[in-house]
Amino acid sequence: MLSKKTQYAFHALIYLAENVDKGPILISEIAQEKSISIKFLENILLELKNSGILGSKKGKGGGYYLMKPPKEIALAKIIRLLDGPIALLPCVSLNYYERCENCRDEAVCGLNEVMGRVRDSALKILENKTLKDILTKS
Template identity: 40%
Template sequence: MISQRARYAFKAVVALARAKPGEGLQIRQLCEQEKLPRKFLEQILLSLKAAGYISSRRGRDGGYELLRPADKIFIGPMLRSVDGPIAPLPCLSRTAYRRCDDCRDEASCELRLAFARAYDDYLRKLETLSLADVMKQSDSTPHGSTAALEPLPGAV
């Protein structure tokens, strides 16, 4: 399950991707449009800025903008930039590997084996699924429809 922080980051990045090119969104606009708490959003935007996903301009005409096109923003790395490792177990993490404290043997660990394949499929999808892919499906799905639950292009 993703954190509330990751959910808010995702909503903010989608809103920025939908903004007119060259016109940044002010934090007030993001908060109102996406119903996000300002203090929390400020921290999230700083993380996204530090990771190179967004830029900010001060002043009356300032605001936040994406630094990359939506088809170059992949969901896994973006979530990791605000939330840290996304692996269900530390021994499966590709960015913050750590052997589990109670593990006798990783090769035969039932817990690791139970999650490894599913996590590999999940991670492979998150690493290749772009923000543009998600937005495209959202735009083509009628509101209130369960069609949004259909697999995204290339889903495993």
């Protein structure tokens, strides 16, 4: 399940993409339009900025803006950045692998096999869908 933080990040990114022609957008405008707490949104946008997804400009005419076109921002990247692994079990995670405490042998674990397939299916979608794909639906 996506955290509220990630859901809000997607709402903010969609707003920035829809208003890309306006230039940098103030955090207060995004917060008001998307009904998100300014303080919470500040942390989210700062994280997105530090990862290179957003840029910011200070002073008059300042605010946040997308560093890349929406068609180049993969949904999987945003989810991993804010929520961590996409896999439902740590033993099938590609980027955050951890051995499960209760598992005796991953090679014969049926749950590991099924969750690996779930991960692969989710990744096939999330790595090939971008911010542009969710723009058309919102």
